[in-house]
Amino acid sequence: MNLKKFLKPIKKNLKNRDRPFLTIRQLYTHLSDFSNNEILDYYNVKTIQELEQHIAYIKDILKNQRQNYKEELEQISGCFCMDGNGAFKYLYQQKIEAEKQIEHSFKNKKVKLTLYPCPYHNGWHLKRI
Numbered sequence: 001m002n003l004k005k006f007l008k009p010i011k012k013n014l015k016n017r018d019r020p021f022l023t024i025r026q027l028y029t030h031l032s033d034f035s036n037n038e039i040l041d042y043y044n045v046k047t048i049q050e051l052e053q054h055i056a057y058i059k060d061i062l063k064n065q066r067q068n069y070k071e072e073l074e075q076i077s078g079c080f081c082m083d084g085n086g087a088f089k090y091l092y093q094q095k096i097e098a099e100k101q102i103e104h105s106f107k108n109k110k111v112k113l114t115l116y117p118c119p120y121h122n123g124w125h126l127k128r129i
């Protein structure tokens, strides 16, 4: 068997599989030294497929930017971020609101949350820790 010939498609496949991560690193320079797993974590997704969906969604928004960017933004409460189930995340405008929610969730549901800044807009999101 010609090993090189055999490995070539695999290599190509691996490169394509990494493409969403490369896209993210190029688009968002503050994530440029994140590992693949750190990027998944950052977007609160578990698989590269979910990350691809997220990118496709952002691209779609950017494509329509000129026509109806404002309407789109209003529709999605000012933020593109989704949770692991593909639902939009709530954007907290004030850090203190997010902190109150963290306290509330822990007291009432024993769910530990942490906040992080939304990468697109001014505000905060919560994620489980």
Ligand SMILES: [Zn+2]
Residues within 6 Å of the ligand: 079, 080, 081, 089, 091, 118, 119, 120, 121, 125
């Ligand atoms: Zn967001």
